[in-house]
Structures are given as structure tokens and as C-alpha cells.
Amino acid sequence: MPDPTELHDRQVSAVTDAVAKLLVRLQPAGFTPEAIFEGAVKGGAVALMAGTPATAVDVANLLMDVARSFDRLDKPALRIVD
Numbered sequence: 001m002p003d004p005t006e007l008h009d010r011q012v013s014a015v016t017d018a019v020a021k022l023l024v025r026l027q028p029a030g031f032t033p034e035a036i037f038e039g040a041v042k043g044g045a046v047a048l049m050a051g052t053p054a055t056a057v058d059v060a061n062l063l064m065d066v067a068r069s070f071d072r073l074d075k076p077a078l079r080i081v082d
Contacts, residue, residue: 002010019040023033045059054062 019036022031022036022040026036027033041063045056045063048054048059048062049056
């Protein structure tokens with residue numbers, strides 16, 4: 001059985017990759033990177049509150065923690081697949 005931290009990290013990576021690919025899929029329809037980012041964050045917050053007892057304050061605190069980690073965020077290498 002995988003270590004829970006390793007499993008979590010792999011799942012986060014999979015979701016990160018999926019959201020990053022939304023730019024390629026949605027930009028031709030006029031979506032801005034900012035709209036994709038905001039929608040992804042709000043969608044994540046809704047999922048967290050729907051699937052756990054987390055409150056809006058809990059989500060805000062988590063977002064503050066995540067924001068502090070953004071200085072180590074790598075820019076993804078996106079490519080368009082025809």
C-alpha cells in the first residue's frame with residue numbers, strides 16, 4: 001500500500017497537470033488564464049467543502065498555506081497535441 005503522503009502528492013500532481021492543460025483547451029474559446037486559475041481555485045474550494053467538514057475559513061487558511069508554496073512552483077512545459 002502506498003504511503004499516504006506519496007499518494008497525496010501524486011494525486012495533487014495529476015490534478016495540477018489536468019488544470020494546466022485547460023489553458024490549451026479553453027484559450028481558443030476566449031478563456032483567459034486568470035479565469036481558468038480562479039475557476040480552478042473556486043472549484044477546488046467547493047470540492048473540499050462538499051467532501052469534508054471544512055468551512056470557508058478552513059479553505060481560506062489552506063489557501064494561505066498553498067500561496068506560501070507558490071514561490072517554488074515550476075512553470076509547466078505545455079505542448080499542444082493535434
